[in-house]
Amino acid sequence: MMRRIIAIVLLSLAMLVLLAGCTPKEIRTIRIELGTVTHPRPNPDLPRVHRNLDDAVKLYPNNGEVYHYVGRVAAIEKRYADMAAAFDKSDKLTPKLKSQNDMIRQKAWKELFEIGKQQAGEQKLDSALYSFESSAICWPERYESLVNAAVVAAQLGNYKKAYQLSSQAYKVAPDTLIVIETHAKMCVADSQYTEGRTMFEKVLSKNPTDPDVMLALANLCRNMNDTSCAVDYLRRALEINKNDTAAWFDLGILYFHTRNYCQAQDCFLKVVQLSPSDQDAIINFAMSSINCADSIAQTDAAAANAIYQQCKSEMDKLTAANPNNCEGWRYLAISCAKLKLKDEANVALSKFQACEKGK
Known part of the structure; x- marks a missing residue:
């Protein structure tokens, strides 16, 4: 038995030597x-x-x-x-x-x-x-590297590279939210609007009540000249965050440019109510109000006069607080003229002309 054990051990050692000898x-x-x-x-x-x-x-x-x-x-x-x-x-x-x-x-x-x-x-x-x-x-396989690289590339202003890096990340982890969000933003930064819209829609499908994503989609739609899409996403965002003055302002601009003046007026009035010191919103409210009232004057004179009166009231407050706002005097003169307040209209017009000369 002892001889057999010794023989096995020697054979094992010989195999080890042989194997070692086989390694170059x-x-x-x-x-x-x-x-x-x-x-x-x-x-x-x-x-x-x-x-x-x-x-x-x-x-x-x-x-x-x-x-x-x-x-x-x-x-x-x-x-x-x-x-x-x-x-x-x-x-x-x-x-x-x-x-x-x-x-x-x-x-x-x-x-x-x-x-x-x-x-x-x-x-x-x-x-x-x-x-x-x-x-x-x-x-x-670690998408984190590609996501961070994309963000840094964008910070460096290299949007093409940022887009390429985020595209790689999306290929690695197409269902990971941070990857989709990053790729969506880099698509927009590189003007890849169609793909960016697809990505933001995918983000929204994962977070259907996120107003920031809706606003991002609204901006994308506007960049793509799809006004109805932009309006839809802005309205959806405002259903969730009713006090977002920037969104109300943007929606008002879209309505005004599509000649939906009465809807624009409502939007800018909302901005004025939320931010009474926003002079741009007040002037846009006046512009929309005049156009809105003009559009319905033939069919509903009483409603039109009410809008002219509301416009005059806002312009009275604006010019009293900011007499150097020339546009305020302009729309005060117009609203007074629409209300057939000749003397007040002439005074406001004189103020407007003096304001313009003083610029």
């Missing part, structure tokens, strides 16, 4: 210099490693372990594109090495991503962009 000397040398993934050698002789790697790549082009070491050296030297290419080849040739390759990919990704965040926080935007892009090369 170039690979054995690299193993010694680099150490393992979990316990790498602190200061490998990289020139020696490079010499052996050059030979190994030529002699053993289908050996996945060779490309594993090519990737490790590239990672040490911060050549991330070379690292990624080598590990991809190693994964295909020797799938069992993928877990080790992934450990290095992920370590490099984390280091670069954290550096990128710090650089972005310090407004070192060019460096941050490089770090985020490099981290994306190391671990392409």
Whole structure:
């Protein structure tokens, strides 16, 4: 029995020697210099490693372990594109090495991503962009790198690159909300309005009560000259946030340009009620009121006169508080004339003319 045990041990040792002898000397040398993934050698002789790697790549082009070491050296030297290419080849040739390759990919990704965040926080935007892009090369499945890179590129004013980076992120994670939102914004920044509209609609499908997304879609529709679409999204947003003066103002502008003067008047009146000091809104209210009243004067004189009177009242308040607002005097004169208040109209007209000369 003892002889049999000894024979088995000797056979095992012989097999180990045989297996060691089967490993090419170039690979054995690299193993010694680099150490393992979990316990790498602190200061490998990289020139020696490079010499052996050059030979190994030529002699053993289908050996996945060779490309594993090519990737490790590239990672040490911060050549991330070379690292990624080598590990991809190693994964295909020797799938069992993928877990080790992934450990290095992920370590490099984390280091670069954290550096990128710090650089972005310090407004070192060019460096941050490089770090985020490099981290994306190391671990392409992490959409965070591409999203952050897109945002930084946009901050640098490179909207084309921002769009390309956010497009890559969308391909990686097409159902992730932050990715869709970022890509939507970068589409708009790069004037890719049709795609941007599709992206914002996808965001809205995930957050159907978000007024900010509705307002973004309204702006997109306006850029695409789709007024009815813009009006629809503005009205939907205002159903949720009824005190959004900017949205009421924008809706009033759209109604005015489409000659829906009475609806425009209602919108600008809402702005004036919410923000009484907004002189632009007050003047737009006056313009809309005059046009609205004119459009119904033939069919409903009483209603028209009520609108002229309301316009006059607002212009009285505006010119009293801001006598240098020439447009206020203009629309006061017009509203008085519409109400057949000849003397008041002449006074307001004189004030308007004097105001214009004093500019």
